[in-house]
Structures are given as structure tokens and as C-alpha cells.
Amino acid sequence: MADDPENTLVFSLDTGDVVIRLRPDLAPGHVERIKELTREGFYNGVVFHRVIDGFMAQGGDPTGTGMGGSKKPDLKAEFNAEPHVRGICSMARSSNPNSANSQFFICFEDARFLDKQYTVWGEVVSGMENVDALPKGEPPRTPGKIVSAKILADA
Structure with missing residues (x-):
């Protein structure tokens, strides 16, 4: 499942667990931020x-x-x-390229038009069906949430 526990993020959603392989080789600063926020409990209880x-x-x-x-x-x-393809985790931002902070998105399908314009920092290695099961909407009437987030090395 996870060859590097320090770079494996587990989101426990209300739909089930999602395991994400972090990619410090692609985005070291973003991976560091995700790990920092996760370890502070920032993502616990946050909705999609x-x-x-x-x-x-x-x-x-x-x-x-x-x-x-x-x-x-x-x-x-x-x-x-x-490439922004199914299971890729990337940072959300405003029109300013240097505005990513804590928001992220997980691609359901290919979204190659986002390539090289958003920072890819990870990929779902298991539990993508639990992302697929999240309630849809902008915002969803009853949004799915991250019950807890942890770095596998800390588990």
C-alpha cells in the first residue's frame, strides 16, 4: 500500500479511507505544507x-x-x-499563480487543460471509489468531509 509512510497521506472520509502518495519530487514546498497542516489537525472536519x-x-x-x-x-x-488525470491531487488557487494555501482538489477524470497551471502534489493510490462517492454540488447540500487526516508515519 505505502512504500514511504512519511510521504503517505490518509484521509478518512465519511465515505471511507483515501490513501494518497505524496510527491515531494514534484512539489516539495506544497508537500511540506500538506504534511504540516495535516499534523496540526487542520484538515480534520473540513468539507469538500x-x-x-x-x-x-x-x-x-x-x-x-x-x-x-x-x-x-x-x-x-x-x-x-x-498530467491532471484520475486520482491526481493538485492545489487550488486564485488567478494569482502564487496563491495556493490549503485548498486542494482530487481529479475524477482527465483534466489535462489544468496541466502546468496548478501544482500537482500527490496521487490517490487506493480509495478513489470513496472520493467518487462524495456528494456532488457547488456546494453540495450535505457536503462530504474529511473526518480525520494523518500521515502514515504518525499512525
């Missing part, structure tokens, strides 16, 4: 506020509105050539 069937599920905003983030400074973009 924007879930678009056939596109992606977005979460990571503690306000649940899509307008919030952590109190940490925004990240410098680490755009890479990793």
Missing part, C-alpha cells in the same frame, strides 16, 4: 465544498465556502508536467 461530477472534488477550506485557507503564507507555485 465543490464537487463536480466528471471533474474534481475540492476541499481544504476551513470555512467551507471556497474563500478561506490556513493562516500560513501562500505558497510559491511549483507547477510541474505531471
